[in-house]
Amino acid sequence: MEWRYRLVLVAGLVFCFLSGPAESYEYNVVNLGTIGSNGSRAYGINDNGQVVGGLRDSGGNYVGAFFWTAGTGMQELTSSGGPTRAWDINNAGQIVGVASDRPALWETRTGVPTDIGTLGGPTGTAFRISESGHIVGWADLPYNTDLASSVYHAFVYENETITDLGTLNSVNSLYDYGYSLSYDINSSGRIVGIAHTDTFALNAALWDVTGTEPVITDLGTHPDHPGSEGYASVINEKGTIVGHGYVAAEGGSYPMQWNESTGTWVPIPMLASFPYGEFYDINESDQMVGVGWDSDGTEHAVLYDTQGSAEDLNDLIPGGSGWELSFANGINEKGQIVGLGQFNGEERAFLLEPVPLPPSVSMLSLGLLAILAFGRKHVLS
Template sequence: MSKYTLGATGIGLIALIIGEVTIPQQAAAGELYSITNLGSLNPTATGFDAYSPGYGINNAGQVVGSSILSSTDVFRSHAFRTAPNSAINPTTDDLGTLGGNSSTGYAINDFGQVVGESNKSVYGSDYAFLWSDATGMQNLGTLGGESSVANAINNLGQVVGSAETKEGEFHAFFYSGSGVLQDLTTVGGLSSANDINDSGQIVGSKQIQLGQNHPFLYSSSGALQDLGTLGGEEGVASAINNFGQVVGSADTGATFEPDDPKECPCNVSHAFFYSGSGTLQDLGTLGGPNSDATDINDFGQVVGNAGYIKGSKVTAPFLYSNGKISNLNDLIPANSGWVLENADGINNSGQIVGTGTIQDPGRNYPVHAFLLTPVLKPTSVPEPSIIFGSLTASAFGIFLGKKSKQQGKAKGLV
């Protein structure tokens, strides 16, 4: 089947709209996840040589990240993209580089297109890239400076990230296939775009006049809307779903005393949820001082990382759902042999991607990407009309994406 046909994702959206399929029940305390070790591009490696963090996941269960390639050169790492619900295959999943020795994949859309950063030479700067099956890895360039990074891509192939200007500042950018990056910062100050949904809404962080970073939401109005904080000075928006719900982290205005007082000042920063109007909602922590939300799916499930020891910066990955925050280490089998350390992505099936340490002294405790899959009894959607508009827009966006991708072949966009 051509990758430009509607495919399983589009069929799934349509079926969900008309109520012919069920979705997993939202997470609750005590539920279990199965865990898949996604492995490494260097499958015989042990310890740090096996380092292969996972960062992004699409609705098909494909995962992207990076992996060290050689035990003799730990600075040589490549971006990977797995097959759906599968471990890394070193033969097929290595995405290569822009000519240098390293690359990292940060996000993937439902067409399998990947974005991230890569260098063109061993000691050169990193550049934002767009990778597809048709064209391989493309350098998206900068805003006139020396480096850039692509953080997210939606189903229309639109990309956002951060790029250096000729003045040496890093600004949030938007890329729509025109061949050039659009600077989203109309006034001075640093900024970064961290995610984009299928409606083209963008979130990230931007310096305000006082020099602090605040989370922003960018819509078709053309202005960066300051979302504020939880009472403190700074914050960042990390992700947005197709309903315009935003998550990230923001200072609360409080401070905490760390294990090492030399590390102060230590502001308390908590994960937040923004519904699209009103103020930020504090999602709390796992018992420690800080938390950070990294992703949200279209059913409002949030993942991130949170402190779980009072006065310490030690963190664990969390799931926030139905008003409850849970340590993901408590939701996997007790004999899994894993310590989960970070959660960076969640798809609409509730699958979670992140990075953890395998408790195997014989292999010197390798750090690998993991894929968590909910072990849940399915339940029908109570009110499918609630999600009709968003999913219809997503399906229509896929159609438009198909058309724009086909038109963009001549421009080397896909």
């Protein structure tokens, strides 16, 4: 019996190793292309695999917004000129961004933008849209002649009404550097962003807009860097909040996740080679995507799973692909990731498609199970 057990064990191990893949990678890279001679950057993706982003000229100016599908490829969204880009798209195909330096909403069936207005000033940005169609971003307030400047505030847009979300500054004048920005919203009416405090510090902020008036909460900043600027940048439907603390003296950001039960931020560990980082999107599996960088400013797209650790996405694509992935900006519930990188030295938007489990890996698993099953039978006998 013993010799037969050893024979099956060796055969199973040989079968497992020989059936394994020659190269290990987890994503295929799709080049989303561009329009004309512009560079392209992808910022948002919905669960249907539809992608939106921006087009940049050789001077780095945003000259257009795009909408991409696997069937139609890249199409330019309509605008009347001026700074234009698309930031986000929901599953209904509603797209938000900036068109001609104004907050804009596009419908994919028309590709024509609707100006949703500002807070009385000339410019603004629509940054995120929820599945229920609520939009958040920031916009200028009316120009202040005494200060010879204007400030911008976070807003929420619903039912064709734009609402000023205010700041954490409850003491000083509205125009005393009282800035705020809203970065994300979920369907429960929770909004995350940043806002100035009474001391003009920039702290992470959480708004609740389920009542008659917005309620703002100061979330502070990174626990290990108390003097840093605090950012709450993303929130998912479960209410998971992720942000970072920006340390100006270092030119670096330290990622963090909000612990709802303790009311504190928990540091998110980054890669040793890229100690700084920021995350720009999160799905319901708590997978986060963003960027990591080092003291020299080298930037790599990163993926973080709260059940695991940060990973450089460049290590998860086929070798010799010609790509260097710089920023990962969006992730959907299928695990598809969009962002921007350099393809053979040219700036291009990318889509990462998760690689299905190959037959060889399935056979590897079956081989291991066979070994375990035989071993268990041998022990019992």
